[in-house]
Amino acid sequence: MYYFIFFALLFLVPPATLTDAGCDFPAIFNFGDSNSDTGGFWAAFPAQTRPFGMTYFGKPAGRASDGRAVIDFLAQGFGLPFLSPYLQSIGSNFTHGANFATAASTVRLPSTSVFVSGVSPFSLAIQLNQMKEFRTRVLEFSNPQGNNYLPPTDIFSKSLYIFDIGQNDFSGGLASLGIQGVKQYLPQVASQIAWTIKDIYDEVGGRTFMVFNLAPIGCFPAFLTELPHNTSDLDMYGCMMSYNNAVLDYNLMLKDTLSQIRDQLPGATLVYVDTHSVKLELFQHPKDHGLVYATKACCGEGGGDYNFNPHVFCGYSKVIDGKNVSTSACADPQNYVSWDGVHATEAANKILAFGILNGSLFDPPFPLSKYCDLQPIG
Ligand SMILES: *[C@@H]1O[C@H](CO)[C@@H](O)[C@H](O)[C@H]1NC(C)=O
Ligand SMILES: *[C@@H]1O[C@H](CO)[C@@H](O)[C@H](O)[C@H]1NC(C)=O
Numbered sequence: 001m002y003y004f005i006f007f008a009l010l011f012l013v014p015p016a017t018l019t020d021a022g023c024d025f026p027a028i029f030n031f032g033d034s035n036s037d038t039g040g041f042w043a044a045f046p047a048q049t050r051p052f053g054m055t056y057f058g059k060p061a062g063r064a065s066d067g068r069a070v071i072d073f074l075a076q077g078f079g080l081p082f083l084s085p086y087l088q089s090i091g092s093n094f095t096h097g098a099n100f101a102t103a104a105s106t107v108r109l110p111s112t113s114v115f116v117s118g119v120s121p122f123s124l125a126i127q128l129n130q131m132k133e134f135r136t137r138v139l140e141f142s143n144p145q146g147n148n149y150l151p152p153t154d155i156f157s158k159s160l161y162i163f164d165i166g167q168n169d170f171s172g173g174l175a176s177l178g179i180q181g182v183k184q185y186l187p188q189v190a191s192q193i194a195w196t197i198k199d200i201y202d203e204v205g206g207r208t209f210m211v212f213n214l215a216p217i218g219c220f221p222a223f224l225t226e227l228p229h230n231t232s233d234l235d236m237y238g239c240m241m242s243y244n245n246a247v248l249d250y251n252l253m254l255k256d257t258l259s260q261i262r263d264q265l266p267g268a269t270l271v272y273v274d275t276h277s278v279k280l281e282l283f284q285h286p287k288d289h290g291l292v293y294a295t296k297a298c299c300g301e302g303g304g305d306y307n308f309n310p311h312v313f314c315g316y317s318k319v320i321d322g323k324n325v326s327t328s329a330c331a332d333p334q335n336y337v338s339w340d341g342v343h344a345t346e347a348a349n350k351i352l353a354f355g356i357l358n359g360s361l362f363d364p365p366f367p368l369s370k371y372c373d374l375q376p377i378g
């Protein structure tokens with residue numbers, strides 16, 4: 001009888017503890033903007049509209065896409081649940097990390113309000129504060145083995161810290177300041193990312209960091225529509241060379257800035273992730289990857305080469321000159337790189353996540369598959 005109970009109890013023990021999930025990273029903490037938001041912005045500001053989420057979630061799910069974001073695929077690859085937004089107070093589960101990213105976040109402190117320019121108040125410095133507050137609360141309210149909502153108290157040194165931020169700093173100033181104007185403050189963007197990593201190393205105990213570089217925004221339908229350029233600036237793929245070259249310069253500087261702080265992070269791993277190369281490849285050769293349309297948005301208004309109307313974003317309608325102008329989504333987002341003119345489709349995000357998980361984008365090389373029993377991303 002006694003033995004019977006003993007075995008029955010064994011059976012009741014939760015089947016998978018964190019490390020049994022097959023990954024040395026039991027949690028992810030993510031810092032970013034709309035490219036990796038999983039609902040943070042929409043937890044604080046008016047709800048996201050359809051058709052966002054149409055492909056995977058069947059309803060708006062806080063991702064700036066028709067489906068999953070890259071961070072969702074990474075979580076799946078690690079065998080972890082999707083990350084709950086730190087700002088989402090109901091229905092969240094932080095046992096496997098937290099997502100501090102919000103749409104329209106910048107690295108630098110915003111100088112205007114969300115109500116004026118749409119820029120998120122949750123810039124990188126705020127996200128860092130939230131990370132520290134998260135740790136304080138976990139140490140106060142969780143247990144050494146974790147609880148139903150919170151990770152174990154020793155999670156912070158074992159977690160993966162991801163940064164996918166800077167695109168709004170870069171693109172936000174282009175219309176008013178031009179490329180040369182933006183270049184004045186880009187060193188500050190790169191060094192603030194580096195400084196944030198150092199702070200997490202010192203104050204939170206983080207030891208593994210990944211920093212995504214910037215996308216070739218000169219290929220984005222939104223910027224092809226909005227930013228001044230002439231046709232001689234377009235390359236053979238229809239992307240603006242001037243802006244793309246400025247992105248390349250920034251990415252080199254970011255890479256250099258990160259290598260400079262590696263010395264100050266003994267025992268840590270800091271990886272630069274060249275997501276740019278995959279995104280550029282998708283814009284240049286969509287058909288090689290099962291896609292069709294590169295510089296044309298799936299969800300937008302106006303049709304034409306870009307299907308982007310700078311006055312009406314995906315999901316909205318607006319009366320312009322007495323006419324109701326409303327956006328709509330294509331029926332086949334799986335054929336598009338760009339979802340709404342700025343953000344990638346789920347199809348493109350999956351290809352990018354695949355490139356990250358297979359280790360081909362890391363500098364220095366990082367054997368992710370050695371640390372994690374990677375799961376298929378379906
Ligand atoms: C939170 O997620 C973990 C891991 O998936 C799970 O074990 C736990 O039961 C969840 N908590 C709640 C309250 O659902
Ligand atoms: C096109 O733009 C480039 C770079 O901005 C400039 O150097 C060139 O003079 C422009 N050409 C015309 C025809 O406006």
Ligand SMILES: *[C@@H]1O[C@H](CO)[C@@H](O)[C@H](O)[C@H]1NC(C)=O
Nearest residue numbers: 316317318319324325326327
């Ligand atoms: C404009 O059209 C959209 C889509 O058909 C509709 O949902 C919205 O109510 C219309 N707005 C106005 C002001 O008529």
Ligand SMILES: *[C@@H]1O[C@H](CO)[C@@H](O)[C@H](O)[C@H]1NC(C)=O
Nearest residue numbers: 278351352354355356358360
């Ligand atoms: C990794 O994935 C990328 C993007 O899908 C692909 O181009 C590359 O060939 C893959 N590399 C390996 C080693 O599998």
